[in-house]
Amino acid sequence: MGELDRMVNTLSHLGIGLLIASVAGLNKRQIKIVAFMSILPDLDFILNALFIAINGHLDHQMYNTLYYMMGHREFMHSLIFALFVTLYIRYKEKDRMLALASGAAILSHIYLDYVTSWKMRPFFPFIKETSTIGGIDFFDPVVTIISFIPLFYIMVGRVHESKNNAVFGNGYNPYSKVNGHIRSLFQGNGSWLTGISKGEHRLLYRKLLLIFVIWCVFNPVAKAVLISDIERTEGHDISYQDSYPISPGIFLSAYEFNETTYKILTSSYWSGIEKEGFVNKCYCDEDSSAQYIQRAQSLYDSSLPGEVDYPVYNVSTYDSNVTVVLSDVRNPFALYWAHFKTEYIFVFDTDSENYDVYVKRNVQYSKPMPSGMFA
Known part of the structure; x- marks a missing residue:
């Protein structure tokens, strides 16, 4: 995906992490930890870059072994990785709520990737085959809006701080405003951090987090109902996990029509099968x-x-x-x-x-x- 897609994806994970931290009632330092945990799995791009640098010198067995451990959306997007990190935080910080919130933040990241259109191995090393739920489009409006609301409040708070600095002669520079917003996520003690730690918008964040959980559970079930309906219409088995969202509520599926041909079809919650066609093997x-x-x-x-x-x-x-x-x-x-x-x-x-x-x-x-x- 493009740079914009990756940025939106990371911000969505961060927004959900901030919702979890707010609802958990943590202090400023702990909020930073949970926020970092929400984007931690995507730091596997560092391991992936290292793997790419050395993979030309590996034999086949070593290549596969290291791919499982260093590939993007591989080991660091697995449940066992989430468990290791959660236990480490519990041991290191001696705080049960912080450990639970951190674990929830990592799991929210893994599940959000898994429930969209990414093939992963979340159950590695016990199950090495890739799988996906593919129940929610990458740019799903509900998930995007919910995850961006706490980020919106952060940005508003930073703008307010910057304006105050300008009024009181603290050297406000409008051209450094965006960089300041980004740095403030993990640095300093800005008003956004104070606000979350004091419980500002907590009732709203609880409702948003509840809606997020319900939405992430509802969509895979709704997809199962749709695929079952398409199977009855086609008179043929349709793979659930190989039916991918191409836009909110619309899925692309394929199946082997005969020995030489595949059938392609798109279907939606609103009108069932919308388009269909055939492709040679x-x-x-x-x-x-x-x-x-x-x-x-x-x-x-x-x-x-x-x-x-x-x-x-x-x-x-x-x-x-x-x-x-x-x-x-x-x-x-x-x-x-x-x-x-x-x-x-x-x-x-x-x-x-x-x-x-x-x-x-x-x-x-x-x-x-x-x-x-x-x-």
């Missing part, structure tokens, strides 16, 4: 391409993260090379999902067993993959 001469398709699929199955659920193959031949492009049938229909804008490009040498693999993720260029990624 393979754009190739199947007889001559079968062995290369099988090799590509075998290599892909040995790799992580495993983004393709409904594989589509595009096979071409040039000189002594056969190129197999592997993508998901939903890719062309998932306009704003970086997760489903991925193509794996396998280039096989017909005169030997050599091959190269490239990946293209939501960009116009492709890059080579480390050999250790594939068995």
Whole structure:
């Protein structure tokens, strides 16, 4: 996803963390801890960057092992990680309410990612397969508004502080206002921190947190009812977790219609099935391409993260090379999902067993993959 998407996602997690801290009745220092816990899982981007830097030197077994531990939305988005951190805070701080609030903040982050459209392994290491609920759109208006209300009060408080500084001659600089808002989240003792610690808006925050919990529970159930209705209409099983929200209340699904074709359909809470169509599984001469398709699929199955659920193959031949492009049938229909804008490009040498693999993720260029990624 783009930088704006990541920023909105992080701010939403932070807003929910502040709601939890306010309702828990914590002091200023403890509020900072809980706020930090709400965004802690996304700091795995540091581990992920390190992993990318070294993955070209790893064999396949080590590549997979480290991916589970260092990949983005992997171990640091698991329930066992949340448990470890919560127990550490309980031991270190000797405060039961702080530990509970911190654990709730981390869990809110993990669940919010899991309930949108991100494939994760929240039950790792006990369950290594990826899964997702996919019941809420990334830009769901209810979640966004609820999470941004405490941030709005913070910004208003910072503007009020800045204006007071200007009135009293404290060197107010309007151009540094935005940077000051961001720094104030974890620095200093601004009025927003004092307000939350004193319980300002606590009744409102309790109601917002309750609505947030109900909304996050209701939507996955509503999705299950919709998918069940679509199954009856289609007369075919529809995967719950492989039906992804493409906008609030609208889902994209696919299933194997026959041996050569997938059926794609979009459905909504308001009108059931809205659009449907068919996509070929393979754009190739199947007889001559079968062995290369099988090799590509075998290599892909040995790799992580495993983004393709409904594989589509595009096979071409040039000189002594056969190129197999592997993508998901939903890719062309998932306009704003970086997760489903991925193509794996396998280039096989017909005169030997050599091959190269490239990946293209939501960009116009492709890059080579480390050999250790594939068995």
